[in-house]
Amino acid sequence: DPVVSFVKNLIMSESIIPLLSTTSASSSNNQRTTSSRTVVLSIVAVLGLTGVALTHPRVFSSFFSSEEDNELSIHDVRRVDKLMDQFEALKEKANPVPFERPIPNVAGLDPIYFNNTGAFTSLANSYLSNNAYANDFFMMLQGNDVQINQAYCSVASTIAVLNSFKNRVNLPVDAVYSPYQYATQPDMFNRCTSKNVIVNRKRFNGLLKPPGGLVLDQIVGLIDCNLRDAGVPYSVEALHVDPTSVSKEMVVTKVKRALLDPNMRVIINYKRSEVHQAGGGHFSPIGAYSEELDAFLVMDVAKYKYSDAWIPSDLFYNSLSGQDSCGSWNYPRAQLDLPRNASYTDTGDELWNEYNRILGCAPAYRGIIFVTIDADEEETKKD
Helix, strand or coil, X not given: CHHHHHHHHHHHCCCHHHHHHECCCCHHHHHHHHHHHHHHHHHHHHHHHCCCCCCCCHHHHHHHCCXXXXXXXXXXXXXXXXXXXXHHHHHHHCCCCCCCCCCCCCCCCCCEEXXXXXXXXXXXXXXXXXXXXXXXXXXXXXXXXXXXXCCCHHHHHHHHHHHHCECCECCCECCCCCCCCECCHHHHCCHHHHHHCCCECCCCEHHHCCCCCCCHHHHHHHHHHHHCCCCCCEEEEEEECCCCCCCHHHHHHHHHXXXXXXXXXXXXXXXXXXXXXXXXXXXXXXXXXECCCCEEEECCCCCCCCCCEEEEHXXXXXXXXXXXXXXECCCCHHHHHCCCCCCCCCCCHHHHHHHHHHHCCEEEECEEXXXXXXXXXXXXXXX
């Protein structure tokens, strides 16, 4: 693959590393440093397009160290110019295909997906800005797995959050990975969840029964049941985004503040059609905020359907401030009264009206879940 070969040559080049580290006071060298940063952002984009994982903030910050004792040679300048020319030629040939084409947006605002090089540039800029809104993205990569079926978006989002606190909290130990701690989606269900959240047995999986998956308040219970043995203080808060009392400014401020706090993580319950995607209600964690785009990075757990995407704040708010028609129901026991073969994939208005009656469904606003690990008390315990 010519793109992969180019990236390898660029990274292994002995000439480009000093160039990337150089910060000279002269105007000519300042211009060269700007060009070098463009190269770095281009590397980030190519790495993303070729599937190379970026799993730590230092991947970015190491390219932007400040050392004044490095000097540029003519060889450095010519070589990086040649590399940049090669990269531009490769970019013109690249034509990445989205996992799924977004629905056209007549208003002119669309998500920016991570098959777009500009999405990676915005991530780098977000991390390198004075307000480091992208830290959660890297932490979440430790366990942001694809949902194992189409009803488990809430569960996949939960394990992404739990695994992002790895080495800070006690996590479940899956027999497959024993003795190492790593939360997996089947591990999320225990006696606590069966009693308070959803019935999940060998022959009865409530997530696959109507209404399908979990609602916002159930995820609060799911996370709570799995953090009770975490060994540190924690809190889980659900914010239902009722537009009559919760404004866009409130939502944006609260989520941005959470992204800046290393002890907090964010999961959203949003309606896909409001962000110009196919589908209904969905859960995914938030990884970053971009000031230049005024957009939030949704780390989509349905990776078979959509890649991660920057969602403009207007669409972000609209997707949270609608109602789930069965956002509240008599969980977990009401499902036991459903017909034995009832499934969340069943169709027909009459059938679902009956299911909703049995479950005691009522509309509730979608919204946001904030998970907080109390670092101060944690450090006190260690001392």
